[in-house]
Amino acid sequence: MINFNGELLFKENVHLSTNNRGFKYGDGIFETIKIANKKVVFWEDHYFRLMASMRMLRMKIPMEFTLEFLEQEILKTVAVQKEASSFRARLNVYRKDGGLYTPTTHKIDYLIEVSPNNYKTKKPYKIDVFKDFYNYSGLLSTVKTNNRMLNTLASIFANENDLDNCILLNEKKGVVEVANGNIFIIKGNVVKTPALTEGCIKGVIRGKVIDMIKKNKEFTLEETVISPFEIQKANEVFVTNTIMGIQPVTHYKKKSFTTEFGEKLNNNLKVLQITGK
Template structure:
């Protein structure tokens, strides 16, 4: 079952016309959200990011789109799914049908989908750089639009080369993010992550991890430009996203990483997740 504009219907009942703007122009945004033990994890952060993205893309925000409303709409879907302690939710918002590049309206439709989650963290995690195409820096790249062709091609590349993930670069050949999350590198007591000006997604877990590190006086966090060569020299590397939380990277090309600091941060994030 999916939630289409507040109505629960089966997957095969969802009808998308040839005038659908998400299909024709990628005129849509989405949030990937975790529900844990019946609770929407970091609901407020997801909500404010969604509202900010809709405003930036000139989508008309319905009056009923409150935090409480969207949480209730998500939980409606959960009740129709097989029982599990955790679920992956995708909330997609797209402009209503019509128009060419210029839409006929800025009003929106939305779809909420859900699937039960199993353990998604891997003990061994291999990664390399995807160099075929670039993720161009700029404010629009920080929004989770449905235009994910670069991520798709990088995912195909990863499968072809027996990798778990790939690092995406911008036009200046700086590190941006990975296929499905933000990236952090650890060198000594300094932890770096690409600045938003590099073109990375404004990740919810990215934000939470930065907050955690700022509270640890023994570590320094830097949002900055990162070269691929710095990854080779790093002590530890980890990826963040809403579903896994923190995924330690164990191998980058021939380099093997430790996970000591990563595991400490992961423990703090798990505590924040439970208390959110």
């Protein structure tokens, strides 16, 4: 069942207008959220990112959109699904119908979809660079809007070339992220990830990984500009998102990587998801 503005409906009973602004103009944002053991994982991080994105896109935040309200709406939607230990939810917020490029209102509708989360860490895991189009650097690119055409095309490219993921570049030919998450590279005791100014999504798991690495005195964390050539010189590479957690990369072009540090971080992340500490 789908949660449409707080009402639980069968999918076939959810009707969106042909004037839906999320459909016509990509005038919407979304959060992909993990639910494990009836707990919304890292919910505060998702919630505050959602609020910041809505403010940036000048959407009117409803008074009832509190941390507690939306968490209960997600759990309410999970409760009517078939039993599973882990779920993924997509919380989509979009401006109400009306207007052309200029909307007639800044009020919003929301929709919550839930499905079982069956992701398991993959090995081998191969990536390469997607060069056909660029992810332009700038603050707007850090927001998870409904406009995911670049990610779609990169994912098609990956599928056509027997890859598990693709690296997206910005207009300066710098590494931004992968098609469905953030990227980290390790060389010696230095861990690098693209800075937000490069245009990458401000990922929730990205933030958790940064915090974990900063607490590890053996490594130095840099949010910086990364060249695709640096990836070939790295000892380890891993990608992150809410659903897969930390996924170590085993191959990039003709280069093979070790996965020890990424696997260790992923184990620590799983503990953090359960305990919150």
